[in-house]
Amino acid sequence: MNDLDFNAWTCPLPLRDYPKIVLGHGGGGKLGNELVESLFLPVFSNESLDKLSDSAQLDVAELLRDGGRLAYSTDSFVVQPLFFRGGNIGHLAVCGTVNDVAMSGAKPLFLSAGFIIEEGLEVESLGKIVNSMGEVSRKANVKIVTGDTKVVNKGKGDGLFINTSGIGVIPAGVNIAPNLARKGDVIILSGEIGLHGIAIMSEREGLEFDAPIESDCANLNFLVEDILSVTKEIHVLRDPTRGGIASALNEISKAANVGIRIYDEKIPVPNIVRGACEMLGLDPYYVANEGKLLAILPKEKAEEVLAKMKQNEFGEKAVIIGEVVAEHQKMVVAKTAFGSTRVVDMQLGEQLPRIC
Amino acid sequence: MNDLDFNAWTCPLPLRDYPKIVLGHGGGGKLGNELVESLFLPVFSNESLDKLSDSAQLDVAELLRDGGRLAYSTDSFVVQPLFFRGGNIGHLAVCGTVNDVAMSGAKPLFLSAGFIIEEGLEVESLGKIVNSMGEVSRKANVKIVTGDTKVVNKGKGDGLFINTSGIGVIPAGVNIAPNLARKGDVIILSGEIGLHGIAIMSEREGLEFDAPIESDCANLNFLVEDILSVTKEIHVLRDPTRGGIASALNEISKAANVGIRIYDEKIPVPNIVRGACEMLGLDPYYVANEGKLLAILPKEKAEEVLAKMKQNEFGEKAVIIGEVVAEHQKMVVAKTAFGSTRVVDMQLGEQLPRIC
Numbered sequence: 070m071n072d073l074d075f076n077a078w079t080c081p082l083p084l085r086d087y088p089k090i091v092l093g094h095g096g097g098g099k100l101g102n103e104l105v106e107s108l109f110l111p112v113f114s115n116e117s118l119d120k121l122s123d124s125a126q127l128d129v130a131e132l133l134r135d136g137g138r139l140a141y142s143t144d145s146f147v148v149q150p151l152f153f154r155g156g157n158i159g160h161l162a163v164c165g166t167v168n169d170v171a172m173s174g175a176k177p178l179f180l181s182a183g184f185i186i187e188e189g190l191e192v193e194s195l196g197k198i199v200n201s202m203g204e205v206s207r208k209a210n211v212k213i214v215t216g217d218t219k220v221v222n223k224g225k226g227d228g229l230f231i232n233t234s235g236i237g238v239i240p241a242g243v244n245i246a247p248n249l250a251r252k253g254d255v256i257i258l259s260g261e262i263g264l265h266g267i268a269i270m271s272e273r274e275g276l277e278f279d280a281p282i283e284s285d286c287a288n289l290n291f292l293v294e295d296i297l298s299v300t301k302e303i304h305v306l307r308d309p310t311r312g313g314i315a316s317a318l319n320e321i322s323k324a325a326n327v328g329i330r331i332y333d334e335k336i337p338v339p340n341i342v343r344g345a346c347e348m349l350g351l352d353p354y355y356v357a358n359e360g361k362l363l364a365i366l367p368k369e370k371a372e373e374v375l376a377k378m379k380q381n382e383f384g385e386k387a388v389i390i391g392e393v394v395a396e397h398q399k400m401v402v403a404k405t406a407f408g409s410t411r412v413v414d415m416q417l418g419e420q421l422p423r424i425c
Numbered sequence: 426m427n428d429l430d431f432n433a434w435t436c437p438l439p440l441r442d443y444p445k446i447v448l449g450h451g452g453g454g455k456l457g458n459e460l461v462e463s464l465f466l467p468v469f470s471n472e473s474l475d476k477l478s479d480s481a482q483l484d485v486a487e488l489l490r491d492g493g494r495l496a497y498s499t500d501s502f503v504v505q506p507l508f509f510r511g512g513n514i515g516h517l518a519v520c521g522t523v524n525d526v527a528m529s530g531a532k533p534l535f536l537s538a539g540f541i542i543e544e545g546l547e548v549e550s551l552g553k554i555v556n557s558m559g560e561v562s563r564k565a566n567v568k569i570v571t572g573d574t575k576v577v578n579k580g581k582g583d584g585l586f587i588n589t590s591g592i593g594v595i596p597a598g599v600n601i602a603p604n605l606a607r608k609g610d611v612i613i614l615s616g617e618i619g620l621h622g623i624a625i626m627s628e629r630e631g632l633e634f635d636a637p638i639e640s641d642c643a644n645l646n647f648l649v650e651d652i653l654s655v656t657k658e659i660h661v662l663r664d665p666t667r668g669g670i671a672s673a674l675n676e677i678s679k680a681a682n683v684g685i686r687i688y689d690e691k692i693p694v695p696n697i698v699r700g701a702c703e704m705l706g707l708d709p710y711y712v713a714n715e716g717k718l719l720a721i722l723p724k725e726k727a728e729e730v731l732a733k734m735k736q737n738e739f740g741e742k743a744v745i746i747g748e749v750v751a752e753h754q755k756m757v758v759a760k761t762a763f764g765s766t767r768v769v770d771m772q773l774g775e776q777l778p779r780i781c
Contacts, residue, residue: 091429095503096775097668097713102676121680122602123525123663124498126595133486143478143537145588147451147575181499183588185541215590219503221779232501232539232588234571239482246478307479312453320458324477339628371648419452420607 090190095220104218108196112203117179117214127179127213129238136241140175142166143234149423150200151228153272155264155284156359158231159198161425163205163213164288164359165310166235171290172362174245174297175237177209182216182233187226198229209288209304211235242301249304250325254393255371257364259292259378260285260386262314263342266356269424271345282341287360292381296364299374305365308358310425312416315354317363318401319415329401331391331413354403355416357424365393446546451576460574464552468559473535473570481570483535485594492597498522499590503572505779507554507584509628511620511640512715517781519561519569520644520715521666527646528662528718530653531600532591533565538572538589543582554569554585565644567658605660606681610725610749611727613720613735615648616641616742619698620672622712625780627701638697643716650762653721655730661721664714666781668772671710672720674757675712675771685757687747687769696748711758711772721749 093100110119117125133139146162156164163180170177175279186195206213239245264285271282286414289308296303304324309317314336322329338346346353360383366374371389378384401413449456466475473481489495502518512520519536526533538558542551562569590621595601620641645664652659661681665673670692678685694702694709702709716739720729727745734740757769 091774092778095773096772096778097666097672097711098772098774100774101667102771116639120602120604121676123528124531124591124593126529127495127497128604129495130486130489130493137486139483139485139592140480140594141483141537142571143539143588143590144573145539145575146542147541147577169479174502175480179497181497183499183500183501183539183590185503185586185588215498217500217588219501219586219779221583221586223501225578225583227577230541230575230577230586232499232541232573232590234499234537234539234588234590235480236495236497236592237480246476246482248476260659309456310453316453318706320477356451415458416452416454418447418449418454418456422448422452423575425523 086194090186090188090192090220091354092188092220095218101218108199109216113213115212117216128397132238138239140170140237140239142169143232143410144169145230145232146425147230147423148269148425149227150272152203153284154268154281156286157198158229159202160205160341161286162231162233163202164286165425166233167209167211167288167290168308170235170237170306171293172238174243174293174303174306175239177211177235177237177290179236180211180213180233182213182231184218185226185230186218186220187228187362188220188223190228190305205288209290217303243297245306246301247305247307247321247324250321250327250365250393251304252327252393252395253368254304255368255389257375257387258390259340259362259384261337262358262361263338263353265359267342267345268347270421278341278345280341282350285358285360287383289360289383292378292383295377295381296374299377300370301326301372303364303366307363309361309363310357310359311419313341313355313357314363314381315413316415322401323399326395326398328394330394330404332404334406335388335390337386337388351420354413355420359425431595444548446542446544446548446551446576448544448576448578451574457574457678464555465572468555469569471568471570488594493597495595496526496529496595498525499588500525500599501586501588502781503586503779504625504781505583506628507542509640510624510637511555512642513554514585514587515558516561517642517715518589519558520642521781522589522591523565523567523644523646524664526591526593529595529662530599530649530659530662531595533591533593533646535592536567536569536589538569538587540574541582541586542574542576543584544576544579546584557650561644564567565646599653601659601662603661603677603680606677606683606721606749607660608683608749608751609724610660610721611724611745612747613727613731613743614746615718615740617693617695618714618717619694619709619712621715622777622780623698623701626705626777634697634701636697641714641716643739645716645718645739648734648739651733651737652730655733656726658726659720659722663719665711665717665719666715667775669711669713672771678757679755682754684750684753685747686750686760688760690762691746692743693742707776710769711776
């Protein structure tokens with residue numbers, strides 16, 4: 070697997086004749102094959118993908134022999150703009166699904182990638198996005214083993230949509246799900262919130278801040294491995310993407326039929342996010358993250374897990390933000406710095422559309 | 426898993442307030458949850474999906490204990506119009522991926538479904554499509570275990586795009602791939618060609634024929650089971666979708682480094698497809714199918730496999746159309762009814778864009 074070098078890209082020639090994607094690139098003919106062979110295969114290459122079968126064939130029996138289960142997840146990505154500070158739609162499409170798979174405690178192994186391209190997209194833009202996908206896949210140690218390309222007419226898409234799905238292996242003895250939060254559990258947040266959503270928003274609206282805001286988009290699978298290396302007794306993992314930490318915690322409180330209490334002063338909101346949210350009329354608790362996770366686990370393991378997380382580049386600023394309580398079932402309540410409490414409800418829709 | 430009855434649909438109410446999809450349905454808030462809980466879950470319901478985790482957890486170790494492997498595939502569907510004679514985009518999205526998984530000889534088990542909805546789509550249309558997906562999933566005995574919904578602004582999509590991915594189990598001893606075609610093998614086609622592509626085309630262009638043309642869209646997994654019940658010694662299976670049988674056979678000849686010879690007079694082209702193709706200037710060999718397969722296998726097993734296929738509703742018109750030869754490697758050659766031969770090449774693009 071290698072990056073495409075667009076400056077030194079002299080061979081294979083055919084794509085050079087089409088600097089922009091045309092409808093034929095989505096057909097079953099030569100153009101579609103050239104796109105696969107000149108652009109996708111050189112970057113993603115692996116034994117399964119290279120066979121170009123209708124489906125990848127994966128030998129995983131050995132990995133499941135000790136009682137492991139599969140984790141399986143999918144997400145479509147429709148973010149606008151396609152490129153933003155800290156990432157792009159391809160980087161996001163790999164990290165998003167790697168993280169969803171990892172949130173069951175699984176080690177992500179294989180991805181699928183489906184591209185829906187709008188006629189007229191620059192082939193070079195697609196190349197850059199594909200390069201990013203290759204790069205972060207290697208970093209996360211996952212393989213893109215099967216894929217598909219469709220092209221839609223100009224004006225019937227929005228540059229590019231990417232769907233990824235992912236398969237991982239959940240080790241025996243690991244049992245993580247939103248409904249497993251228990252009274253007395255502690256809630257750890259892996260770092261600062263709001264960076265992805267505000268980065269997209271400022272890019273889209275052309276907002277300028279004193280310091281540029283970068284998306285936190287990252288693969289969290291090794292952070293999950295670190296957590297599980299301390300104890301398998303983790304009850305819930307969740308990456309608070311769309312709807313932010315507020316929606317994620319609400320969903321958990323409802324699934325597990327418990328109350329959740331968080332402390333405003335404990336939640337790390339970077340000043341730049343706080344400032345942007347005040348300007349834009351947004352609440353940082355509802356802003357999407359793409360490189361953060363919430364871990365809910367028994368109190369007696371919390372300090373040890375926290376210490377381990379802080380050693381990981383994506384958990385350096387991890388912090389305990391609250392706990393699971395028996396009161397106010399199915400509700401999330403925040404304690405303010407002044408000691409009062411307020412309900413942190415689900416929102417009706419989305420503050421920021423199309424952030425992932 | 427049940428169908429939604431839109432006439433008797435009184436509960437749950439919330440979706441009734443939104444007869445059309447709005448951007449908020451794609452967010453992490455209440456509207457998105459209502460869409461999942463009122464529309465997707467009632468139809469697709471199963472133990473894995475109902476947990477609404479970031480990923481489904483699947484216990485497949487037992488299925489792989491005897492040396493089985495996983496098959497894994499993905500496809501995005503962008504067909505226009507969304508509804509056509511013989512099916513709709515949802516029906517197609519399930520059959521397409523079930524078939525891709527089955528073409529490795531696997532028994533398909535689990536699907537993911539990702540919906541990219543354009544703002545303004547009628548909720549009732551989405552409901553009908555989801556119902557179709559539920560219906561054909563039950564028929565194919567596969568479960569939709571994980572999913573995702575995104576909404577894009579009006580004018581930035583085309584009603585609905587659906588991505589599905591699928592996982593199946595390939596039994597031990599089955600080894601099927603495009604590069605395994607061997608000199609002397611026989612090529613079986615499971616039935617009449619061209620129906621899906623021409624059905625879509627006539628719907629799109631408002632063409633009227635004496636008899637209506639219906640898409641052949643169908644799940645072929647049980648036909649594959651039937652074939653494998655006769656012999657595991659099948660070399661290649663392929664569903665000739667985009668690019669038709671011509672492209673599928675070309676890809677096989679190139680992957681296996683063999684020549685392929687077919688006989689024009691053996692290939693079942695329905696009169697109505699032949700007529701439409703003549704009118705539209707199309708070649709039926711390049712027209713997409715969605716319920717047909719090509720099987721390539723040793724000659725000595727061919728008659729027995731053919732007889733078994735004919736007992737299946739989707740193989741009634743199965744026929745031997747040609748053979749794998751040592752000559753003209755990487756090329757497909759057709760013998761005409763007059764005894765002459767012509768090269769059946771790959772096309773540059775696609776005769777009919779967006780047929781799947």
